[in-house]
Amino acid sequence: MQIQFPSHFLWGAALSSYQCEGDNSNSDWYFWEKEKGLTNSASACKHYHLFDQDFKLASSLNLNSLRISLEWARIQPDAATFSQEEIAHYKEVIDALIKYNLKPIVTLHHFTNPIWFAKQGGWAETKNIDYFLKFLQKTVEAFKERVDLWIIFNEPLVYIYNSFICGIWPPGVKSLPQANKVLNNILAAHITGYQEIKKIYRDSNIQPQVSMAKSLRVFSPSPGFNFALNSLSAGLRSYFFNFRILNYLTKKNALDFIGLNYYCREFSKFKGLVGEESDYRPKGQRQNYLGWNVYAQGFYKLLKKLKRYNLPIIITENGTAEDKDSSYEDFLISHLKGLALAMKEGVDIRGYLWWSLMDNFEWDKGFGPRFGLTEVNYYTFERKIKPFAYTYGKICKDKKIII
Numbered sequence: 001m002q003i004q005f006p007s008h009f010l011w012g013a014a015l016s017s018y019q020c021e022g023d024n025s026n027s028d029w030y031f032w033e034k035e036k037g038l039t040n041s042a043s044a045c046k047h048y049h050l051f052d053q054d055f056k057l058a059s060s061l062n063l064n065s066l067r068i069s070l071e072w073a074r075i076q077p078d079a080a081t082f083s084q085e086e087i088a089h090y091k092e093v094i095d096a097l098i099k100y101n102l103k104p105i106v107t108l109h110h111f112t113n114p115i116w117f118a119k120q121g122g123w124a125e126t127k128n129i130d131y132f133l134k135f136l137q138k139t140v141e142a143f144k145e146r147v148d149l150w151i152i153f154n155e156p157l158v159y160i161y162n163s164f165i166c167g168i169w170p171p172g173v174k175s176l177p178q179a180n181k182v183l184n185n186i187l188a189a190h191i192t193g194y195q196e197i198k199k200i201y202r203d204s205n206i207q208p209q210v211s212m213a214k215s216l217r218v219f220s221p222s223p224g225f226n227f228a229l230n231s232l233s234a235g236l237r238s239y240f241f242n243f244r245i246l247n248y249l250t251k252k253n254a255l256d257f258i259g260l261n262y263y264c265r266e267f268s269k270f271k272g273l274v275g276e277e278s279d280y281r282p283k284g285q286r287q288n289y290l291g292w293n294v295y296a297q298g299f300y301k302l303l304k305k306l307k308r309y310n311l312p313i314i315i316t317e318n319g320t321a322e323d324k325d326s327s328y329e330d331f332l333i334s335h336l337k338g339l340a341l342a343m344k345e346g347v348d349i350r351g352y353l354w355w356s357l358m359d360n361f362e363w364d365k366g367f368g369p370r371f372g373l374t375e376v377n378y379y380t381f382e383r384k385i386k387p388f389a390y391t392y393g394k395i396c397k398d399k400k401i402i403i
Contacts, residue, residue, distance in 0.1 A: 001403050002400055002402050002403075003340035003343065003344060003402075003403055004399060005340075005399040006399075007399065009350065009399060010064060010065040010103060010105075010350060010352070011351070011396035012058075012064065012102070012103070012351065012354070013063060013353055013356055014066070014068075014317050014353045014356050015047070015067065015357050015358075016356075017070060017074075017110065018044075018069075018071060018112045018361070019045075019356075019361045019362070020045040020047035020356075020357075020360040021045075021047045022045065022047065023044075023048065024041070024071060026074065026077055026115055027073040027114065028113045028115050028117075028118035028122070029363075030115075031118075031170070039361075039367065043381070045360050045381065048089075050381065051092075051096055053383070054357060055097055055099075057357075057385065059100035060385075060393075061373065061389055061392065061393035061396065063396055064396070065102055066097055066102045066104065066353075066357065067107060067317075068093065068097070068105070068106060069106070069110040069154070070108060070139055072112070072113065072114055072132075073114040075135065075138070076114055076134075076138075077114070079116055087138075087142050090139075090142075091142070094143060094146045094147065095146070104146060104149070105151065105314075106143065106151065107213065108135070108136055108139065108151070108153070108193075109153045110154040111154065111158075111159050111363070113170075117131055123182040123186060124178055124182055126188075129185055129189045132189050132193070133189065133192060133193060136152070136193045136196060137196055140196070140197050140200050141200055144201060144204060144208075145206075147208075149208070149314075150211070151259055152190050152210065153212050154261075154316075155261060156186045156187075156190075156212070157215065157245065158215050160179050160183055160186075161179075162363075168364050187249070190254060191252050191254045193210075194210050194254040210254075210255070210256050211257045211258065211259045211314075212245075212249065213260075214246060214259060214261065215241075215262075215317075216261070217241070218266070218301065219234040219237045219238040219266050219268050220234055220265060220266070220268070221233070221234040221267070221268060222268060222269040222278035224269075226269065229270035230268060230269050230270050230275070230278075232270065233268045233271070233273075233275025233276075234275070236275065237275055240274060242302070246258065246306075250311070256311070256312075257314055257350065258313045258314070259314055260302070260313055260315050260316060261315075262298075262299050262302060262317070262318050263292060263318070263319070263320070264294065264295060264298075265293040265295035267279075267280040288320045288321055289322055290321055294331060296331070296334035296337070299318070299335050299338045300338030300341055300342050303339065303349065304342055311348075312348045313348060313349045314351040315349070315352040317353060317355040317356075318353070319354050321362075321371050326388075328388040329387075329388040332354070332388060333401075336395065337403045340401050340403050344403075354373060356371050356372055357373055358372040358373065358374040358383065359375055359376040360372065373386060374389065
């Protein structure tokens with residue numbers, strides 16, 4: 001059966017400023033790398049200077065949209081200053097997207113914070129919410145004529161889990177009470193930020209659509225004699241990780257669409273009430289370069305579950321890091337088939353963005369994992385389109401897939 005996608009469907013890819021721009025020395029992540037002796041992001045992909053070339057490449061693959069993020073640490077170098085030079089730079093970036101007929105989808109917070117913000121307690125301090133809101137107001141006002149799709153936060157629970165529970169990301173805290181406080185502050189910032197964006201556009205002819213990029217995964221119980229308890233843990237982990245925030249924000253009317261980031265399946269085992277991730281690997285289950293369980297059926301299942309919110313959905317990230325190109329293609333096709341089937345069954349999906357446009361710096365994993373449609377040589381900064389990207393480009397052009 002052939003599924004034809006609507007003409008207005010968004011076919012694109014995603015990027016994060018810190019991961020691809022390079023030379024971002026005012027960020028908490030830059031200082032964390034130095035302090036912990038981790039792989040330094042250095043010049044990353046040099047996208048800060050090569051953005052026009054990268055957008056031209058995206059256009060050559062028939063993409064019609066691109067998700068980017070604005071680097072707060074560049075735009076606001078200290079608590080009292082907004083850099084007009086950096087605002088002008090990002091205007092050039094967004095204008096280049098428009099020049100290549102790539103619809104801008106703009107993220108305001110993609111894990112990183114200015115170092116001055118971090119030194120004042122970061123997201124653990126409620127009073128600091130106002131700093132972020134001033135940044136939001138300044139940037140949205142500057143780009144409102146160019147942008148109508150906004151993501152306020154990217155994957156807040158991933159940020160909180162790594163930064164305030166595991167302590168492997170800055171600020172390196174391991175405290176459940178502090179993690180809960182950070183979550184409350186981020187949710188408060190999102191709700192107020194949503195309202196502020198609507199106010200900024202109040203006298204405009206543009207109707208902005210505002211959301212959060214929410215990471216979801218499938219949680220399955222690890223088999224064994226504790227299966228019943230493992231099932232309880234999987235259910236609780238699914239609720240807390242996948243749906244609790246969505247339930248809260250939809251009740252607050254603070255989402256215009258659901259931004260879905262989906263990568264993998266997790267097997268859960270009982271430990272305490274919410275359990276923990278199991279190392280169980282079922283026979284026939286493929287793992288990618290990072291050891292993540294590839295599970296395209298889970299993508300379809302989650303999309304069906306999201307239908308109950310009665311909101312449009314944009315896949316703001318979906319992708320994989322692999323050792324061979326055929327695995328990228330298998331991942332892409334199997335997930336797009338699940339997406340097409342969900343659409344056929346009435347799920348309102350408006351777009352699909354591959355993570356990512358190019359290989360880039362993958363946080364604590366360094367430069368090893370390669371998620372890009374484009375391979376990057378980190379010494380010469382040469383870009384090379386991967387074979388599977390041409391398959392994606394053909395789907396983007398034809399707007400159809402066989403399921």
